[in-house]
Amino acid sequence: MLLPIYSLILFFITRNSFVEVAIGLMASLASMQEGVMDNWTFAITMIVVGMGGTLLTLWILSLLMGLLKKAFPYKKEE
Amino acid sequence: MWEAITGGINGLIAGFTNLHWSNPIMIVVGCFLLYLGIKKDFEPLLLVPIGFGAILVNIPLTGLMEEGGFLKIIYDMGVMTEVFPLLIFVGIGAMTDFGPLLENPKIFLLGAAGQFGIFLTLALALALGFTKLEAVSIGIIGACDGPTAIYVTSKYAPHLLGAVSVAAYSYMSLVPVFQPPIMKWFTTKEERMINMGVVRKSASKTTRLLFPLVVTVIGGLIAPKGLPLLGTIMLGNLMKESGAVSRLTKASENEIANIVTLLLGISIGATMDGRVFLKPQTLIILALGFLAICLDTACGVLFGKLMKVMSGGKINPLIGAAGISAYPMSARVVQREGQKYNPKNYLLMHAMGANTGGQVGSVMAAAVMLSVLKGIGII
Numbered sequence: 487m488l489l490p491i492y493s494l495i496l497f498f499i500t501r502n503s504f505v506e507v508a509i510g511l512m513a514s515l516a517s518m519q520e521g522v523m524d525n526w527t528f529a530i531t532m533i534v535v536g537m538g539g540t541l542l543t544l545w546i547l548s549l550l551m552g553l554l555k556k557a558f559p560y561k562k563e564e
Numbered sequence: 565m566w567e568a569i570t571g572g573i574n575g576l577i578a579g580f581t582n583l584h585w586s587n588p589i590m591i592v593v594g595c596f597l598l599y600l601g602i603k604k605d606f607e608p609l610l611l612v613p614i615g616f617g618a619i620l621v622n623i624p625l626t627g628l629m630e631e632g633g634f635l636k637i638i639y640d641m642g643v644m645t646e647v648f649p650l651l652i653f654v655g656i657g658a659m660t661d662f663g664p665l666l667e668n669p670k671i672f673l674l675g676a677a678g679q680f681g682i683f684l685t686l687a688l689a690l691a692l693g694f695t696k697l698e699a700v701s702i703g704i705i706g707a708c709d710g711p712t713a714i715y716v717t718s719k720y721a722p723h724l725l726g727a728v729s730v731a732a733y734s735y736m737s738l739v740p741v742f743q744p745p746i747m748k749w750f751t752t753k754e755e756r757m758i759n760m761g762v763v764r765k766s767a768s769k770t771t772r773l774l775f776p777l778v779v780t781v782i783g784g785l786i787a788p789k790g791l792p793l794l795g796t797i798m799l800g801n802l803m804k805e806s807g808a809v810s811r812l813t814k815a816s817e818n819e820i821a822n823i824v825t826l827l828l829g830i831s832i833g834a835t836m837d838g839r840v841f842l843k844p845q846t847l848i849i850l851a852l853g854f855l856a857i858c859l860d861t862a863c864g865v866l867f868g869k870l871m872k873v874m875s876g877g878k879i880n881p882l883i884g885a886a887g888i889s890a891y892p893m894s895a896r897v898v899q900r901e902g903q904k905y906n907p908k909n910y911l912l913m914h915a916m917g918a919n920t921g922g923q924v925g926s927v928m929a930a931a932v933m934l935s936v937l938k939g940i941g942i943i
Contacts (some may be wrong), residue, residue, distance in 0.1 A: 523942075528696055528940070529687035529690050531940065532683050532686055532687070532933065532936060533683045533684065533686075533687055535932075535936050536686075536929070536932055536933050536936055537680055537683045539787070539935075539936065540679055540928055540929045540932050543676075543787070543928050543932065544921070544924070544928060545673060546782060546786075547672055547778070548669040548670055548671075549669075550782065551669035551672070551771070554774050554778065555766065555771050558768045558771050558774070559766075559768060560766045560768045
């Protein structure tokens, strides 16, 4: 619960993207416990955040394009 | 006197005496790439300069890839600086019609699913002993997008550039060969026969103009490290859709794209020195690249099945196979396969939508991957 709030604060302070800040914090927490990131952690992070991030981003874009189509409907004379 | 003559003769035979065992093999590989490009018409625009570059660099003592050599100058100027793939992307954006995607924006999700193979292959490459950045460069072959693969690999694993580029471009042209069996394995006959109807024109000019802007801004905010890729392809598309800069659009599609393609191809071929290229890991990279694209196809079709269930049976899962970035070849494969089972089924425009979604998806996947790497602290 505190992680997203803390990420949001850091986002406004550092101006890095929210995703980068959140990932950085999670990675730091993991590293503090385990030392240097191992391949397993890296692979899981890339699969979950990479695949999930791609899907989420394109889902957001599809929603925005749907909204744009409603806001600027096609007119036959075009 | 005799020394001078002997020295002169040595100069003429030095090329032969300095041949490494890998050089003749790579010259044959270069010839094979030329054969694929010229005779078989497999991505000739890239494979011909790549093949010839590979031949040039494997002739010893030419100095072409040493400091001051002309291939090294082109390579440093355009590949190491990542300018070449970005300029090609402007041309790709100018050539791509995102209209079918905008008719049905939900198809964007197929473009995302078609990139899952990148991340799965990345994990497999790590398991096989590649370093993190090497695994990223190998996984990105699954983007099925040459400029994206070159952009990522030249930055983070330049020693793999030759293998990754050859894999990316060769497999793109093999899409009509390996996609149909995968599509058949993961779908039932009834699913393949689903008729999706006609795509109606429903995206206004304003929507088409705002599309590249929205994708650039939102995509760039989420994954800033990928903005060079995203921004250039969307710039090309914006120029095309605006209609206000037709000279720039035509130049991007033709002169710029052609010149850069030639220089890019020959400089990638120049990285294929036998001493670097002919290693067991090259074969593993080629195999993993193939696996990545197969996984992309499988994940795209499986996601298509999920969308079919969620849409109440309206979506034909075959179009999921077009969620990869091999545009427009993959869309044509889907059309052909769809018509095999239902001659009245015209899936082409729906598949084109998925295919252009895959183009955006592949760039977005690379952008997300790079931003995650930055967040983790790897780059």
